[in-house]
Amino acid sequence: MIRDWKKLLIPYEQAVEELKVKFKSIRSEYRRTGQYSPIEFVTGRVKEISSIIDKAKKRGIPLEKVEEHIEDIAGIRIMCQLVDDIEKVVDIIRKRDGKDMEIVEERDYITNMKESGYRSYHIIIKYPVHTAFGEKEVLAEIQIRTLAMNFWATIEHSLNYxxxxxxxxxIRIRLKRAADAAFLLDKEMSKIKDEIMDAQEEFRTRSTLIEEI
Ligand code: 0O2
Structure with missing residues (x-):
């Protein structure tokens, strides 16, 4: 059984690797052309077999149907500095709809914060991978969030664990307060966003000049 699960995960591993490269390339392109990048950093993971089984059990999904119903077996996380950057990243993904990926659903937990205090923008996509055994379309979840949202979610996730x-x-009350603080931090950073963007572009231009000397 373990071996079958490992085989099932192969195309998901490939999807995560490919998607990481694609989003990291977008970030480098912005930076190499001296522009502010709405993408700060990108991570990705394939869900642990035990977590897939747990989630399936919790939701009453038959194990042979996990690929259809669990959308985050392949997960990509895109971190942004500012809240406004999230919309820019969402637009980048929407422009690729029907090209190298297909958008299945969007979930806006930023406008509609979860009761826990969780904020993030989720896009579920269908992504084709070309494996040694042929083409396969897999579902993947892209989570887009600011550094402050990510900080909060990471801590909350480990406490949940x-x-x-x-x-x-x-602790839940304190977490809610921390979520409010993260929200305020994002708001304050947005207010000085022009200064942040100018400073970073200037800093990168100077670093490039120093490298050239
Ligand atoms: P893991 O360990 O990150 O893989 P739900 O049933 O509400 O949890 P659903 O319907 O599967 O979620 O989809 P949704 O809402 O898009 O959430 C999927 C993922 O979003 C979760 O995966 C988490 O990564 C993240 N997430 C959602 N809600 C919260 C939250 O309140 N706190 C934190 N820290 N993360 C959240 P998994 O499978 O729950 O976990």
Whole structure:
């Protein structure tokens, strides 16, 4: 059984690797042309077999149907400095709809923050991979968020893991306060965004000049 799961994950591993390269290339292109990049950094992972099984059990999904119903077996995370950058990244992805990927669904947890305090923009895509055994279309979830949203989500995720999804009330309240603080931080950074963008472009131009000398 373990071996079958490993085989099932091969195209997902390939999808994650390819998508990471594609989004990282966009970031480098912006930087190499001296422009501010809406993408700060990109990560990706394939969901652990045990997490896939847990999620399937929790939702009553038969194990032979996980590929159809679990959309985040392949997961890509794109971190942005500013909230406005998220829309720019979403537009970049929308422009590729019907080209190298197909958008299945968008979930805006930024306008509609989750009760936990979670904020992020999710896009579910269908992505074709060409493996040694032929072409296969897999589902992947792209999460787009600011550095502050990511900081909060990472901490909350590890606390959920620690408390097996039953975070004590007092910690939950503090997490909610931390989510409000992260929201304020994003808001303040957005207010000085022109200065941030100018400073970073100037810094990169200077670094390039120094490299050329
Ligand atoms: P992991 O370990 O990150 O893979 P749901 O049932 O609400 O959790 P659903 O319907 O599968 O989620 O889709 P959704 O809402 O797009 O959420 C999928 C992923 O978003 C989650 O995957 C998390 O990565 C992230 N996420 C959603 N809600 C929260 C939250 O409240 N806190 C944090 N930290 N992350 C969240 P998994 O499978 O839950 O976990």
């Amino acid at each position: 620690k408390f097996e999804r039953n975070i004590p009330e007092n």
